[in-house]
Amino acid sequence: MGGVQRLQTLRRLGMVGIGNCWIEPGVEFRFRDIQIGDGSYINTGSFFEGDPPVVIGRNVAVGPYCRVLTRSHELDRGERRAGPLTYGSVTIGDGTWTGASVTILPGVDVAPGCVIAAGTVVAKSTAPDGLYAGVPAHRIRDLQSHRGEHG
Numbered sequence: 001m002g003g004v005q006r007l008q009t010l011r012r013l014g015m016v017g018i019g020n021c022w023i024e025p026g027v028e029f030r031f032r033d034i035q036i037g038d039g040s041y042i043n044t045g046s047f048f049e050g051d052p053p054v055v056i057g058r059n060v061a062v063g064p065y066c067r068v069l070t071r072s073h074e075l076d077r078g079e080r081r082a083g084p085l086t087y088g089s090v091t092i093g094d095g096t097w098t099g100a101s102v103t104i105l106p107g108v109d110v111a112p113g114c115v116i117a118a119g120t121v122v123a124k125s126t127a128p129d130g131l132y133a134g135v136p137a138h139r140i141r142d143l144q145s146h147r148g149e150h151g
Helices: 003-012
Strands: 034-036 054-056 071-075 082-087 090-092 130-133 138-142
Touching: none
Parallel strands: 034 054, 054 090
Antiparallel strands: 071 082, 130 138
8 A cells, every 4th residue: 555545544544633744554553642743754663552642743754663652551569560551642743763663651752853763762751952872762962953053
């Protein structure tokens, strides 16, 4: 199925927040509450939960096999460590680029203009215009913003 047909099918399935973007084959959307801004690109094999919402800004590039999670568990007693479900929406700001196999955990806001290195696990919200890498993610360096400033 081509990109245009893929977008039309997703919209018919109830995903109304999808702008003029490109979604490769093999992307999985677990729930419908996902917004994707104009000019964004979602690479193959990526996974999005979307309950609560996932908001992807404009001109975002999501690398292959990324995971955006909105559910986790509270830590529980020894006989069952995965306790009650917890929920947190995720926002990926305008102009962000996530490399291959990035994982973004529930409740995280990735600020505009960030680059998230391949294999990174983003467990806390980021500040704008930064290069983040590692497990857990940490800011490696500032990036020049679209305004010609440094973040």
